[in-house]
Amino acid sequence: MGLIAAARKGAIVDAAFVREWIAKVSQSMQEQREYLTQLDAAIGDADHGVNMNRGFSAVMEKLGGVESEDPGEILTVVGSTLISKVGGAAGPLYGSAFRQAGKALGDGSELDPSRLLVALRAGLEAMQKLGAAQVGDKTIVDAFVPALDAWQKELDAGGSPGSITTRAREAAEEGMRSTVPLQARKGRASYLGPRSVGHQDPGATSTALIFAALERVAGSS
Amino acid sequence: MGLIAAARKGAIVDAAFVREWIAKVSQSMQEQREYLTQLDAAIGDADHGVNMNRGFSAVMEKLGGVESEDPGEILTVVGSTLISKVGGAAGPLYGSAFRQAGKALGDGSELDPSRLLVALRAGLEAMQKLGAAQVGDKTIVDAFVPALDAWQKELDAGGSPGSITTRAREAAEEGMRSTVPLQARKGRASYLGPRSVGHQDPGATSTALIFAALERVAGSS
Amino acid sequence: MKKLINEPDRVVKDALEGVAAAHPELRVDVENQVVYRADSPVSGKVALVSGGGAGHEPLHAGFVGPGMLDAACPGEVFTSPVPDQMLAATKAVEGGAGVVHIVKNYTGDVMNFQLAAEMAADDGAKVESVLVNDDVAVEDSLYTAGRRGTGATLCIEKIAGALAERGGDLGSVASVARKVNERSRSFGIALTACTTPSAGTPTFDLPDDEIELGIGIHGEPGRKRVKITSAAELTKIAAQAIFDDYPFDKGDKALVMVNGMGGTPLIELYVVFNEVAKILAERGAEVERALVGDYVTSLDMAGCSITLCKLDQELTELWDAPVKTPALRWGS
Amino acid sequence: MKKLINEPDRVVKDALEGVAAAHPELRVDVENQVVYRADSPVSGKVALVSGGGAGHEPLHAGFVGPGMLDAACPGEVFTSPVPDQMLAATKAVEGGAGVVHIVKNYTGDVMNFQLAAEMAADDGAKVESVLVNDDVAVEDSLYTAGRRGTGATLCIEKIAGALAERGGDLGSVASVARKVNERSRSFGIALTACTTPSAGTPTFDLPDDEIELGIGIHGEPGRKRVKITSAAELTKIAAQAIFDDYPFDKGDKALVMVNGMGGTPLIELYVVFNEVAKILAERGAEVERALVGDYVTSLDMAGCSITLCKLDQELTELWDAPVKTPALRWGS
Ligand SMILES: Nc1ncnc2c1ncn2[C@@H]1O[C@H](COP(=O)(O)OP(=O)(O)O)[C@@H](O)[C@H]1O
Ligand SMILES: Nc1ncnc2c1ncn2[C@@H]1O[C@H](COP(=O)(O)OP(=O)(O)O)[C@@H](O)[C@H]1O
Ligand SMILES: [Mg+2]
Ligand SMILES: [Mg+2]
Ligand SMILES: [Mg+2]
Ligand SMILES: [Mg+2]
Secondary structure (H helix, E strand, O other): OOHHHHHHOOOOEOHHHHHHHHHHHHHHHHHOHHHHHHHHHHHOOOOHHHHHHHHHHHHHHHHHOOOOOOHHHHHHHHHHHHHHHOOOOHHHHHHHHHHHHHHHHOOOOOEOHHHHHHHHHHHHHHHHHHHOOOOOOOOOHHHHHHHHHHHHHHHHOOOOHHHHHHHHHHHHHHHHHHOOOOOOOOOHHHHHHHHHOOOOOHHHHHHHHHHHHHHHHHHOO | OOHHHHHHOOOOEOHHHHHHHHHHHHHHHHHOHHHHHHHHHHHOOOOHHHHHHHHHHHHHHHHHOOOOOOHHHHHHHHHHHHHHHOOOOHHHHHHHHHHHHHHHHOOOOOEOHHHHHHHHHHHHHHHHHHHOOOOOOOOOHHHHHHHHHHHHHHHHOOOOHHHHHHHHHHHHHHHHHHOOOOOOOOOHHHHHHHHHOOOOOHHHHHHHHHHHHHHHHHHOO | OOOOOOOHHHHHHHHHHHHHHHOOOEEEEOOOOEEEEOOOOOOOOOEEEEEEEEOOOOOOHHHEOOOOEOEEEEEEEOOOOOHHHHHHHHHHHOOOOOEEEEEEOOHHHHHHHHHHHHHHHHOOOOEEEEEEOOEOOOOOOOOOOOOOOOOHHHHHHHHHHHHHHOOOOHHHHHHHHHHHHHOEEEEEEEOOOOEOOOOOOEOOOOOOOEEEEOOOOOOOOOOEEEEOOOHHHHHHHHHHHHHHHOOOOOOOEEEEEEEEOOOOOHHHHHHHHHHHHHHHHHOOOEEEEEEEEOOOOOOOOOEEEEEEEEEOHHHHHHHHOOEEOOOOEEOO | OOOOOOOHHHHHHHHHHHHHHHOOOEEEEOOOOEEEEOOOOOOOOOEEEEEEEEOOOOOOHHHEOOOOEOEEEEEEEOOOOOHHHHHHHHHHHOOOOOEEEEEEOOHHHHHHHHHHHHHHHHOOOOEEEEEEOOEOOOOOOOOOOOOOOOOHHHHHHHHHHHHHHOOOOHHHHHHHHHHHHHOEEEEEEEOOOOEOOOOOOEOOOOOOOEEEEOOOOOOOOOOEEEEOOOHHHHHHHHHHHHHHHOOOOOOOEEEEEEEEOOOOOHHHHHHHHHHHHHHHHHOOOEEEEEEEEOOOOOOOOOEEEEEEEEEOHHHHHHHHOOEEOOOOEEOO
16 A cells, blocks of 8 residues: 555555565666666676665565564564675665664554654664765765655655655755765775766665655555 | 809808898798787797797897808707797707708808708708608698709709799798698697688798798899 | 676575585585684684675685684675674684684675674674775775775784684784784786676776776776886886885885786786885895785786785794695695 | 786796795796706705796796606797706706606697707706696597697696605606596686787687687687586586596596686686586596696686596595695695
8 A cells, every 4th residue: 555545544654565665676676786786887896786686685585474564673674684685885784774764663553754754864873873974975875865854844844745755756866966976985986086076876876766666655556 | 142143153052141041031030920920829829920030039149159151050050049049849840950951061161052952851851850740731841841842843954043942932832821721730730620721830931931031042142 | 708607696606615615624604605614613712704705716715724714704796795694604613712803994894794793792702803904005084985905814814813823812813913904005906807797797998008006806996097017117106105105124024915816827926026026125125925826806807916014023923834725825 | 918017028037037036945047947946956856847838827837846846947938948948957956866857748848858858868867758648628649739738737747746755766756647647637618818928919819708618728729619608518518528538437536626727716716616526426426636726827818627637545645745836835
């Protein structure tokens, strides 16, 4: 059941919704595998797409065996699976983020966009605690932070779950594009120094894909 | 002094003549270095031109320090220098040939085309004793043998030293071309089996160059 | 892409099966991708665990054995291993004297080892982490992830492994490892990019007459691209980059490692070694120990890295101590 | 062409200077291109001398030392050495018990060693020549120069060297060398050509999806060109070519060498080793000893060769005996 539909009866996000979201993320990581890898080849080591695809395929397999009706528990499973299967920089970073977000949701089978935002903020915090990246370092953070800010803004403006996730996706993509002129200060790309300028960051790109998937689920019904 | 000029006063080949011949061989090995190497790349290991050029440069250096007025002694020095400097298959083969030719000439500062032929036959024999190649094996021998046969024929016909060396050079080149359709049975090229067919043998080619140099000396005066 | 593999996704596991088949003196957990020395845990001995992305062979699995590592955790090609691997390895080799994690300074390696160390600590294991960051091509500053760990990793694993084998305690094994890191510097040069099995195309394009200076070991481009020149010139550039950061002068004794990146023939590495030896001689420093060959590689990349480690008597003795691994073996 | 060299004509001498700088346990005559173990001549010991074109490193210079060769004579790249080198080496290492020449079966090597042996005999030295011809890719017939010597050279030098070190006399050292040759077979596969420094371009053109089967070690093309396929398939082809000539069956114990040609990363060699081990297991034969790495190379050629040597107790003991050379070292 999509967020819109859920929204009608009080904007409820449930386990099915989270599973649908993750399924769409997994699908787009598979579709964008080469693209993300090419981006990583330019300023990294040509494996980001492979890593993300490997991770989310493992997640889908894992979730198949998880009965839970608890969205928080599901996100926690997603996180620990990413930590266990991805490796590289993206694994622990995305893994900690999803796991922390899941923990923050706590239990309860239903939640709304504002509670989901709180959870995602907790996830972002965990990621920054581990990776110590700030906006402008040319990383995942450059897409993640503006996405949540836009989410907050649209939420305050009383926007619908659909419009909230649309704003978030737009902001994530903008953040993604904003990494192009930046010189990387974190991760492998930072080794290139000035030569990292002019390339879009792979991690910021995968983050934009994650928010795009969320929008598609929220938009559907 | 060229063979023609020498011929007038009794077809005398002297030390100066031999030195001139070897100098011209050395020059053409330098000029044809890449060409011979490319031929060797096709059916061998891409070093024949390099080997021959290294060898004859060493020979020129060596001869610079040899006073001798004895053609036989000079050819012997050429042979042992090739043995000591070239390596590969061509080194011992050409080396033994020149050395044996030199020995066969014996001493005496002058000789004529018929005595030079006897010496070259002795050289060819030494080469075949060491390498056991017959005409048709796609080797040096395929150019060397017909060259000496043509030499003999023109000599019997009373040809001038100039015409003798021209026939020899023509026959050597024909022998060289005749290696193209052959399947190699000796040397590295034989490893290719049927795949050696269709390529001109590098060693037969360098032999043709050696007779061409001889013709140029004999032709000049 | 032409490679001697089956499927790209199987490369690491297939290779690990090969390692198991070739080296009975190792125990290989193919499923979890951990290579152990067969007799681990060695009770009372400090255990050494290292790991990192695959594609750098023989690093690290080739350095598992008496006198060096107790376990190695290869990740996927060029991708740091996951915490589960290091956790499993740490538990399995723990002999009661604690475990040293040798971690090359890459964001991914650092974070995955950190998570593993935290989990291991929760389970009560004593873990000391040692960071390797010898690559002078990267300025260590706020604006980078810090220097990369490259060739010095071998020196650290060998020397710390020797001390552990001799019965050194956790603190002293970790500190000799850090001492080697502080006294080692490396610089790498790439003549070509490399091709990862999963990507299938070279990690970057390099014209036929250009090379990359200051490359790492993951196929990433270097700091600077220049026209190819003589081995003498290139070695000067690499050596100078090292000396600018950490000079080797009169009387200094160097462990000199000229390391092939994977696609460069040994004869060229000896040509480069000769140039390094000449440069050190000019400065009055000595080649005390030498290692020439492919040890810390980057798949099929052509090029080399030069590592200089400043030896003292302690380090020289530990370097000379017996070691028995697939890739480094002497004195036993 | 991008190589870490100075001038093409200097490569061998520059590399030999590097060998001298890196290995004090060797004595290097750079001018005459001979590498000696520093303590030669070893009086009363049968001496082993080998040689061949350069470009196959570590073969042969990397195998000079106690338990293996007394001297190695590298020629120019891919060009057999000249008789003068082998003559000088033979005289210098002769310890009163005679000298064994280990000669790979190539026209050039054979003729140059022959001339050297004749000259040495004239000087009163006792020389036994052993011909290595293990490459099953070449049919040994009137229509070829005979099988090439490839990977088995290492096994012969190691095992005969061990017997010589143990005090075996000239006859027995030569005959154990011949025994190893008779019990060894090899087959090589090239994924790419190689580039000699002096030629500067690849020795042959190979499309991006094709490989050469049955190659030698001088960059010459093989017997057959096919589309690239899986490591499993390629290993089957190589193993079958060996078994067709010399089967390994139930109970046979094999020394398995998976040798890199120079440009192929170690991780791929282990993938191939794994396939060889599976094939031998299917036939009931055992991997008794293993060697995986770059040992008999062809400059920067990508590919590998597989060598199988049928061991018996004598050969296994001699293989395990101590050896101390730059490229092969154990037990000391
Ligand atoms: N410290 C960090 N904080 C946040 N994101 C980071 C950090 N370091 C790297 N990243 C992200 O990780 C991405 C690379 O991920 P990936 O290629 O999977 O790992 P690796 O760099 O180990 O190969 C980069 O594009 C960047 O966005
Ligand atoms: N047995 C032989 N008899 C005569 N000539 C031979 C023999 N074997 C090889 N050759 C000649 O040697 C040539 C190759 O010489 P070269 O390339 O210098 O030596 P290598 O083959 O050792 O690299 C071949 O083209 C062939 O003509
Ligand atoms: Mg990456
Ligand atoms: Mg040749
Ligand atoms: Mg990676
Ligand atoms: Mg040759």
